[in-house]
Amino acid sequence: MxxxxxxxxxxxxxxxxxxxxxxxxxxxxxxxxxxxxxxxxxxxxxxxxxxxxxxxxxxxxxxxxxxxxxxxxxxxxxxxxxxxxxxxxxxxxxxxxxxxxxxxxxxxxxxxxxxxxxxxxxxxxxxxxxxxxxxxxxxGHGAMHEGALRYLHFTADIVHLIAAAGWIGALVTFSLLLRPSQLASSAQLRLLHQGLAGFAWIGTIIVLALVVTGVANYCLIAGVQLSGLLSTQYGLLLLGKLGLFVLMLSLAAANRYHLTPMLERGMATGQASVALPGLRRSLVIETGAAILILAAIAWLGTLDPSQGLTPQLP
Known part of the structure; x- marks a missing residue:
């Protein structure tokens, strides 16, 4: 309890x-x-x-x-x-x-x-x-270290958190802008498109930051090894988090290369509403996956990673 x-x-x-x-x-x-x-x-x-x-x-x-x-x-x-x-x-x-x-x-x-x-x-x-x-x-688990390694882990954690904040903040912002009451004019549609298009390069940086710091955090906790991922609660949660991240990445790619260009074409022809339902569905699923990832992170932070994942710290 x-x-x-x-x-x-x-x-x-x-x-x-x-x-x-x-x-x-x-x-x-x-x-x-x-x-x-x-x-x-x-x-x-x-x-x-x-x-x-x-x-x-x-x-x-x-x-x-x-x-x-x-x-x-x-x-x-x-x-x-x-x-x-x-x-x-x-x-x-x-x-x-x-x-x-x-x-x-x-x-x-x-x-x-x-x-x-x-x-x-x-x-x-x-x-x-x-x-x-x-x-x-x-x-978090950064407190398990001492000296320089401790602050290296804290730095990786902080960069990971800020990158995640950028992604989730974007999802919620786009979802709020996609409310029907916010799309009553062409100016509001252009504002939405501006954000979606502008997030393309930001999203690339965010993904790279999440991948690099995620790998660094895992290595700092468990070392360069994969034993225990399928046999411990910590490992299974970590794999679940990774699976949700891949889902988010797939949806983000669909938004960038399919739905956002569709919205731009629709704005040019006066049929922007065609792309909006797909964008809403994609953002709802992606936001749901992000929330589940945060739940996994909260759970992981209460678990002892040494149980089944033997640390091999440098």
Whole structure:
């Protein structure tokens, strides 16, 4: 029961922080000078406030769970202020948690009192989102190492998380732009096409980053070997995650080389609506696969990779 709750909190927190970083990121790099239009279309201000608020609440829950594990307490009432003070001031995970809380509160303030449609405010929001998401690395398997290897693993984890945020942020942004209410004019269709076409080169960089850092993370955890992948829970989850990644890659390729050109041709002939149902279906499936991958990551983070996957660290 406790393990299930831990995985659930981690999963929702990962999804929340991924969107918090990814939504402003895709507006900046995928739409360039049209970023403010996208921010308005997807109601980014409200999304940032909601996501940051949820992130704060989930982070508090996660800290309580961490405190119970580290103190050995069986009830929340057994936790004293000194336990939280010790974790936040003397452990890397606690310091990372405190940094995340500050970043999330700054996002709320930025969204409430700033102009998230401006390029500077969007960049600030994205930067704070990156910081909050990067802190997740300190609750992962990177903490199993010491010295330089520890920070190499953290770096790989952070790059992996940011690349994933870019991809998932793009999927959610395109899905929101594909709502019928957002496609009432040719200008809105051009905005959608601009994002889909602009994501082509960004997607290539994201895929390369995910592959390189994914391989690096596996090698840092299990070494250069494949034993145990089919005989352990950790290995099977890892293979499931890889299968979902391949599915996402296939759908992204179909979007890039078939559906986006179809939309462009339809816009030229006044029949853009022909391509829209296919795009919606593809994005729904791809987003669903991404959510399942985040669930797998949350689960993997609670498992001991040494059980069946013997580390062979350099």
């Amino acid at each position: 406790e393990d299930g709750l831990n995985v659930s909190v981690r999963f929702v927190l990962y999804l929340d922080l991924t969107l918090l970083a990814g939504l402003p990121l895709i507006g900046i790099v995928g739409f360039h000078r049209y970023a403010h239009q996208v921010a308005t279309a997807i109601r980014l201000r409200g999304l940032l406030i909601a996501l940051a608020g949820i992130g704060l609440a989930l982070s508090l829950c996660h800290m309580v769970m961490l405190a119970m594990v580290m103190s050995g307490a069986s009830e929340i009432t057994e936790l004293g202020r000194h336990v939280f003070s010790m974790i936040i001031t003397t452990t890397d995970a606690g310091i990372a948690w405190a940094v995340r809380m500050v970043a999330l509160m700054l996002i709320v303030l930025l969204a409430l009192y700033g102009r998230v449609r401006s390029a500077v405010q969007l960049k600030c929001g994205a930067a704070l989102g990156f910081v909050s998401l990067a802190t997740v690395a300190w609750s």
